[in-house]
Amino acid sequence: MEILVCVRRVPDTSENEIALTSAGDDIERDDLVYSVNEPDNYAVEEALQIVDRVGGTVTVATVGGDDDEEILRREMAMGAKQGVLISDEAFSGSDGRGIAAILRAYVQKNHYDLILTGVQAEDGGAQVGGMLAAMLDYPFASLVNSIEVLDAKLKISREVAGGNKEMNEIDLPCVLSIQTGINEPRYVGMKGIRQVASVEVPTFDASDLAIDTSAVGESAAKVGRVDYFLPALGKGAEILKGSREENIDKLIELVKSRGGLN
Amino acid sequence: MARIFAYIVHKSGLADDSAAELAAAAAKIDPAASPTAILTGWGPELDAVSDALRASYAEVWKIANEKLAHPNAELVRKALVQVLPPGSIVLLPHDYFGIDLGPGLSIKLNSAFVSDVVAIEGVEGTCVKAVRQEFGGQVSTHVRCDLSTGAVVNVRPGAFKPLESAAVSGTVVDKSSEVSALEAKRRYLETIVAESGDVDITRQQILVSIGRGIQEKDNVAIAQELADAMGAAVSCSRPVVDAKWMEKSRQVGSSGQTVKPKVYLACGISGSFQHLAGLKGNPFIVAINKNPKAPIFQVADVGIVDDILEFLPELTAKVREVSGGKAIAARTGR
Numbered sequence: 001m002e003i004l005v006c007v008r009r010v011p012d013t014s015e016n017e018i019a020l021t022s023a024g025d026d027i028e029r030d031d032l033v034y035s036v037n038e039p040d041n042y043a044v045e046e047a048l049q050i051v052d053r054v055g056g057t058v059t060v061a062t063v064g065g066d067d068d069e070e071i072l073r074r075e076m077a078m079g080a081k082q083g084v085l086i087s088d089e090a091f092s093g094s095d096g097r098g099i100a101a102i103l104r105a106y107v108q109k110n111h112y113d114l115i116l117t118g119v120q121a122e123d124g125g126a127q128v129g130g131m132l133a134a135m136l137d138y139p140f141a142s143l144v145n146s147i148e149v150l151d152a153k154l155k156i157s158r159e160v161a162g163g164n165k166e167m168n169e170i171d172l173p174c175v176l177s178i179q180t181g182i183n184e185p186r187y188v189g190m191k192g193i194r195q196v197a198s199v200e201v202p203t204f205d206a207s208d209l210a211i212d213t214s215a216v217g218e219s220a221a222k223v224g225r226v227d228y229f230l231p232a233l234g235k236g237a238e239i240l241k242g243s244r245e246e247n248i249d250k251l252i253e254l255v256k257s258r259g260g261l262n
Numbered sequence: 263m264a265r266i267f268a269y270i271v272h273k274s275g276l277a278d279d280s281a282a283e284l285a286a287a288a289a290k291i292d293p294a295a296s297p298t299a300i301l302t303g304w305g306p307e308l309d310a311v312s313d314a315l316r317a318s319y320a321e322v323w324k325i326a327n328e329k330l331a332h333p334n335a336e337l338v339r340k341a342l343v344q345v346l347p348p349g350s351i352v353l354l355p356h357d358y359f360g361i362d363l364g365p366g367l368s369i370k371l372n373s374a375f376v377s378d379v380v381a382i383e384g385v386e387g388t389c390v391k392a393v394r395q396e397f398g399g400q401v402s403t404h405v406r407c408d409l410s411t412g413a414v415v416n417v418r419p420g421a422f423k424p425l426e427s428a429a430v431s432g433t434v435v436d437k438s439s440e441v442s443a444l445e446a447k448r449r450y451l452e453t454i455v456a457e458s459g460d461v462d463i464t465r466q467q468i469l470v471s472i473g474r475g476i477q478e479k480d481n482v483a484i485a486q487e488l489a490d491a492m493g494a495a496v497s498c499s500r501p502v503v504d505a506k507w508m509e510k511s512r513q514v515g516s517s518g519q520t521v522k523p524k525v526y527l528a529c530g531i532s533g534s535f536q537h538l539a540g541l542k543g544n545p546f547i548v549a550i551n552k553n554p555k556a557p558i559f560q561v562a563d564v565g566i567v568d569d570i571l572e573f574l575p576e577l578t579a580k581v582r583e584v585s586g587g588k589a590i591a592a593r594t595g596r
Binding site for chain 1: 334335336339357358361362363364365366367368369370373374375376377378391394395396397398399400401402403404405406407408411413416446447448449450451452453454455456467468474492494500501503504505506510511513516517518519520524525546547548549553555557559560561562563564565566567568572573576577580581584585
């Protein structure tokens, strides 16, 4: 099975407090730690496990700039055979549809049986996979939390309300968005990254992929971010500001008054 | 302004809560508009929902088709594309169904798509100005979305308060005959109901709930010890389940359990809306988190900025001391 996994580099929220610039038009990006969008690691792991079972290769691709190559190498260190950087200044400012159109052009120049994405990105909207599928006329399923390979189709489950599983059969080729928790993504150490450091990562631009640049990028975007702001605060918690010992005493008193302790 | 449609999710003959919320969202786009409900399905359940919607929507477009008995997003999309007028604005709930349907629908309608909208601040020219959240709710953004070729807008469940408007006496328009040839490359098989775990967190008065801040599986014992001392149970947020530190049956949230305790101790939980969606009955919420900017502090009653790995063991010791050896029957085991 030939599998493509679409990945993205995003600011790592577990490593950063997100702050706004003084102008308020962007988040403070100078000291941000970036990493692979966490759900994408689950998608790559799932692809690797499928290939272990039925054979084939895993390719990871991202639409971005030179800085994004590092996440391709990280996913190659996990075991992906090939990394692909899809990069062109004309792609800058693309909305979800634009990114999906760029990926479609790449997919059409190649052959994949299965295309995976992470369920959503930190700053995205769980949209590119479903758009890409519709553009390719492939079937799509979101929030996928198990995959079983049958002949020319897959048996999958989707995570629906209450932790229930919606079982579906889906024909290949298809696009799936992978929910976190589907597997345990393997650990990648520095050694693994060093081993793939010299593997060539091909870059494709708009002309390589015969992309009409008037259909992508900022000018074609129907949707765009205007600014960032801090959400209006709710009433907010009463923050206990004593020593730890004082806070514990106060907390026990409060919990008792709410019937939470005898 | 183009016609606004609210896609109605329904189950067992009843409309989802989002039916009223989408009407409220439509009013934010165009206060003068009268949005049209559109729904798909089959049989008496579809008829019952359509009829009930007449009280809140002036027009209800019903698409009955045996193949739509279970809401398969691919088939629903194919039906909607045949029925919706060009340039329509379509509102969907951003839930497991809307996430499945919305992006592809926008491509097939050649319209804009904006995802997970939490507020709408009106229309400027041909663009609607919507609010979204990023980075787990730490920051918000204004997003402009061009409506001139239509749009699919996925609306976050619970974000829009239903309008208190007088009942209307709407009409049901049967659009079933406009739909033909529904074939899907994805087929629904069955729904498997989640297994209940060893502990039923939906029946607990007190929950010690842990999030990513617990850091590793071995530390779950720290929370369990506190729960034992308090006669509580341990629940958790999604990252703890994803990391396989606790069973899925312990997860609070829209993709886990809905709980209604009296007291909820959120320990190292950032407080995503998906998590909070599982918290009902107005519990007394205590948030303990070392990040003072964690969104959980906005919804908690009491907050403590501290490291749970140090704070919880000391709290446990004090709870044991206060209960003075008076053994609190632990309502739960491990």
